[in-house]
Amino acid sequence: MEHDQIIQLNPVIHAPVRLAVLSVLMTVEEAGFKYLKKVTQTTDGNLSTHLSKLETGGFIKIIKQFKAKKPQTTCSITDKGRKAFIQYIEQMEQIIEKQKKNL
Amino acid sequence: MEHDQIIQLNPVIHAPVRLAVLSVLMTVEEAGFKYLKKVTQTTDGNLSTHLSKLETGGFIKIIKQFKAKKPQTTCSITDKGRKAFIQYIEQMEQIIEKQKKNL
Numbered sequence: 640m641e642h643d644q645i646i647q648l649n650p651v652i653h654a655p656v657r658l659a660v661l662s663v664l665m666t667v668e669e670a671g672f673k674y675l676k677k678v679t680q681t682t683d684g685n686l687s688t689h690l691s692k693l694e695t696g697g698f699i700k701i702i703k704q705f706k707a708k709k710p711q712t713t714c715s716i717t718d719k720g721r722k723a724f725i726q727y728i729e730q731m732e733q734i735i736e737k738q739k740k741n742l
Numbered sequence: 743m744e745h746d747q748i749i750q751l752n753p754v755i756h757a758p759v760r761l762a763v764l765s766v767l768m769t770v771e772e773a774g775f776k777y778l779k780k781v782t783q784t785t786d787g788n789l790s791t792h793l794s795k796l797e798t799g800g801f802i803k804i805i806k807q808f809k810a811k812k813p814q815t816t817c818s819i820t821d822k823g824r825k826a827f828i829q830y831i832e833q834m835e836q837i838i839e840k841q842k843k844n845l
Contacts, residue, residue, distance in 0.1 A: 642781045645762040655756065659748040666844050678745045728841050735838060738831050741769050 641737045651696040652727045656689045664716035672712040744840045754799040755830045759792045767819035775815040
Protein backbone atom coordinates (compact mmCIF):
# COMPACT_ATOMS: atom_id res chain seq x y z
CA MET A 640 0.00 0.00 0.00
CA GLU A 641 1.38 3.34 -1.00
CA HIS A 642 0.94 4.98 2.40
CA ASP A 643 2.75 2.12 4.11
CA GLN A 644 5.74 2.89 1.93
CA ILE A 645 5.78 6.48 3.10
CA ILE A 646 5.50 5.56 6.77
CA GLN A 647 8.22 2.93 6.42
CA LEU A 648 10.83 5.21 4.86
CA ASN A 649 14.08 4.87 6.82
CA PRO A 650 13.85 7.71 9.39
CA VAL A 651 17.62 7.91 9.83
CA ILE A 652 18.06 8.65 6.13
CA HIS A 653 14.89 10.70 5.53
CA ALA A 654 15.95 13.84 7.46
CA PRO A 655 17.09 16.39 4.82
CA VAL A 656 20.49 17.15 6.40
CA ARG A 657 21.29 13.43 6.62
CA LEU A 658 19.96 12.79 3.12
CA ALA A 659 22.21 15.56 1.77
CA VAL A 660 25.25 14.21 3.66
CA LEU A 661 24.73 10.71 2.28
CA SER A 662 24.13 12.06 -1.19
CA VAL A 663 27.54 13.78 -1.02
CA LEU A 664 29.27 10.71 0.40
CA MET A 665 27.83 8.51 -2.36
CA THR A 666 29.96 10.40 -4.87
CA VAL A 667 33.28 10.94 -3.05
CA GLU A 668 35.69 8.76 -1.12
CA GLU A 669 35.47 11.09 1.85
CA ALA A 670 34.26 14.58 2.71
CA GLY A 671 35.42 17.03 5.36
CA PHE A 672 33.24 18.53 8.07
CA LYS A 673 33.57 22.05 6.62
CA TYR A 674 32.40 20.96 3.21
CA LEU A 675 29.44 19.05 4.64
CA LYS A 676 28.54 22.08 6.72
CA LYS A 677 28.52 24.24 3.59
CA VAL A 678 26.38 21.74 1.69
CA THR A 679 23.87 21.31 4.49
CA GLN A 680 23.77 25.01 5.39
CA THR A 681 23.61 24.24 9.08
CA THR A 682 25.54 24.87 12.30
CA ASP A 683 28.48 22.88 13.67
CA GLY A 684 26.35 21.52 16.50
CA ASN A 685 23.44 20.50 14.31
CA LEU A 686 25.67 18.84 11.73
CA SER A 687 27.55 16.96 14.47
CA THR A 688 24.27 15.62 15.82
CA HIS A 689 23.18 14.44 12.39
CA LEU A 690 26.57 12.85 11.65
CA SER A 691 26.44 11.00 14.97
CA LYS A 692 23.02 9.58 14.09
CA LEU A 693 24.35 8.36 10.76
CA GLU A 694 27.40 6.86 12.49
CA THR A 695 25.29 5.17 15.17
CA GLY A 696 23.14 3.67 12.42
CA GLY A 697 26.29 2.28 10.81
CA PHE A 698 25.76 4.34 7.65
CA ILE A 699 28.94 6.44 7.79
CA LYS A 700 32.39 6.38 9.37
CA ILE A 701 33.70 9.49 11.08
CA ILE A 702 37.46 9.89 11.21
CA LYS A 703 38.95 12.49 13.53
CA GLN A 704 42.64 13.25 13.05
CA PHE A 705 45.18 16.03 13.23
CA LYS A 706 46.58 17.61 10.08
CA ALA A 707 49.24 20.30 10.53
CA LYS A 708 48.35 20.27 14.25
CA LYS A 709 44.73 21.14 13.47
CA PRO A 710 41.88 18.73 14.25
CA GLN A 711 40.13 17.54 11.14
CA THR A 712 36.95 15.51 10.81
CA THR A 713 36.24 13.56 7.66
CA CYS A 714 33.37 11.24 6.84
CA SER A 715 32.90 8.35 4.45
CA ILE A 716 29.92 6.15 3.65
CA THR A 717 29.91 2.49 4.69
CA ASP A 718 28.65 -0.44 2.63
CA LYS A 719 25.57 -0.52 4.85
CA GLY A 720 25.06 3.21 4.23
CA ARG A 721 25.41 2.78 0.49
CA LYS A 722 22.86 -0.04 0.42
CA ALA A 723 20.42 1.83 2.66
CA PHE A 724 20.72 5.00 0.58
CA ILE A 725 20.07 3.11 -2.67
CA GLN A 726 17.08 1.37 -1.09
CA TYR A 727 15.74 4.73 0.12
CA ILE A 728 16.05 6.28 -3.35
CA GLU A 729 14.29 3.28 -4.92
CA GLN A 730 11.47 3.43 -2.36
CA MET A 731 11.07 7.17 -2.78
CA GLU A 732 10.99 6.75 -6.55
CA GLN A 733 8.11 4.29 -6.22
CA ILE A 734 6.27 6.65 -3.87
CA ILE A 735 6.69 9.57 -6.26
CA GLU A 736 5.50 7.51 -9.22
CA LYS A 737 2.33 6.54 -7.37
CA GLN A 738 1.72 10.08 -6.15
CA LYS A 739 2.12 11.50 -9.63
CA LYS A 740 -0.71 9.30 -10.85
CA ASN A 741 -2.99 11.02 -8.33
CA LEU A 742 -2.03 14.58 -9.22
CA MET B 743 22.58 22.56 -6.86
CA GLU B 744 21.20 19.16 -6.02
CA HIS B 745 21.99 19.35 -2.30
CA ASP B 746 20.28 22.71 -2.02
CA GLN B 747 17.12 21.08 -3.28
CA ILE B 748 17.28 18.47 -0.53
CA ILE B 749 17.87 21.04 2.20
CA GLN B 750 15.07 23.24 0.87
CA LEU B 751 12.38 20.55 0.86
CA ASN B 752 9.31 21.87 2.70
CA PRO B 753 9.85 20.61 6.28
CA VAL B 754 6.13 20.73 7.10
CA ILE B 755 5.37 18.32 4.28
CA HIS B 756 8.52 16.15 4.45
CA ALA B 757 7.72 14.34 7.72
CA PRO B 758 6.40 10.87 6.75
CA VAL B 759 3.18 11.05 8.80
CA ARG B 760 2.31 14.43 7.29
CA LEU B 761 3.30 13.29 3.81
CA ALA B 762 1.00 10.26 4.16
CA VAL B 763 -1.88 12.43 5.44
CA LEU B 764 -1.56 14.83 2.51
CA SER B 765 -1.27 11.96 0.07
CA VAL B 766 -4.61 10.62 1.35
CA LEU B 767 -6.26 14.03 1.27
CA MET B 768 -5.14 14.61 -2.31
CA THR B 769 -7.45 11.79 -3.39
CA VAL B 770 -10.55 12.28 -1.26
CA GLU B 771 -12.85 15.18 -0.39
CA GLU B 772 -12.29 14.55 3.31
CA ALA B 773 -10.93 11.86 5.61
CA GLY B 774 -11.77 11.02 9.20
CA PHE B 775 -9.33 10.94 12.10
CA LYS B 776 -9.70 7.18 12.55
CA TYR B 777 -8.88 6.46 8.95
CA LEU B 778 -5.85 8.76 9.00
CA LYS B 779 -4.69 7.07 12.20
CA LYS B 780 -4.91 3.68 10.50
CA VAL B 781 -3.03 4.91 7.44
CA THR B 782 -0.25 6.57 9.44
CA GLN B 783 0.00 3.75 12.00
CA THR B 784 0.48 6.19 14.82
CA THR B 785 -1.11 7.23 18.12
CA ASP B 786 -3.97 9.70 18.62
CA GLY B 787 -1.62 12.20 20.23
CA ASN B 788 1.04 11.97 17.57
CA LEU B 789 -1.45 12.24 14.73
CA SER B 790 -3.11 15.25 16.40
CA THR B 791 0.25 17.01 16.63
CA HIS B 792 1.00 16.35 12.97
CA LEU B 793 -2.49 17.48 11.88
CA SER B 794 -2.09 20.70 13.89
CA LYS B 795 1.19 21.44 12.11
CA LEU B 796 -0.46 20.94 8.74
CA GLU B 797 -3.38 23.15 9.81
CA THR B 798 -1.06 25.87 11.15
CA GLY B 799 0.78 25.82 7.83
CA GLY B 800 -2.52 26.35 6.05
CA PHE B 801 -2.25 23.01 4.24
CA ILE B 802 -5.35 21.31 5.65
CA LYS B 803 -8.63 22.22 7.32
CA ILE B 804 -9.69 20.34 10.42
CA ILE B 805 -13.43 20.14 11.08
CA LYS B 806 -14.66 19.00 14.49
CA GLN B 807 -18.34 18.21 14.76
CA PHE B 808 -20.78 15.91 16.51
CA LYS B 809 -22.43 13.07 14.65
CA ALA B 810 -24.99 11.00 16.58
CA LYS B 811 -23.74 12.79 19.71
CA LYS B 812 -20.18 11.55 19.12
CA PRO B 813 -17.34 13.97 18.38
CA GLN B 814 -15.91 13.47 14.93
CA THR B 815 -12.83 15.00 13.37
CA THR B 816 -12.46 15.19 9.62
CA CYS B 817 -9.73 16.75 7.52
CA SER B 818 -9.55 18.13 4.01
CA ILE B 819 -6.72 19.60 1.99
CA THR B 820 -6.70 23.32 1.14
CA ASP B 821 -5.71 24.87 -2.19
CA LYS B 822 -2.43 25.93 -0.57
CA GLY B 823 -1.88 22.36 0.64
CA ARG B 824 -2.60 20.95 -2.80
CA LYS B 825 -0.14 23.32 -4.45
CA ALA B 826 2.54 22.70 -1.82
CA PHE B 827 2.13 18.92 -2.10
CA ILE B 828 2.43 19.01 -5.89
CA GLN B 829 5.52 21.22 -5.61
CA TYR B 830 7.04 18.83 -3.07
CA ILE B 831 6.44 15.81 -5.33
CA GLU B 832 7.99 17.64 -8.29
CA GLN B 833 11.03 18.68 -6.24
CA MET B 834 11.48 15.18 -4.86
CA GLU B 835 11.18 13.75 -8.35
CA GLN B 836 14.04 16.00 -9.51
CA ILE B 837 16.14 15.00 -6.50
CA ILE B 838 15.57 11.31 -7.13
CA GLU B 839 16.43 11.67 -10.82
CA LYS B 840 19.74 13.32 -9.95
CA GLN B 841 20.55 10.80 -7.25
CA LYS B 842 19.86 7.90 -9.57
CA LYS B 843 22.52 9.18 -11.95
CA ASN B 844 25.06 8.83 -9.13
CA LEU B 845 24.11 5.29 -8.12
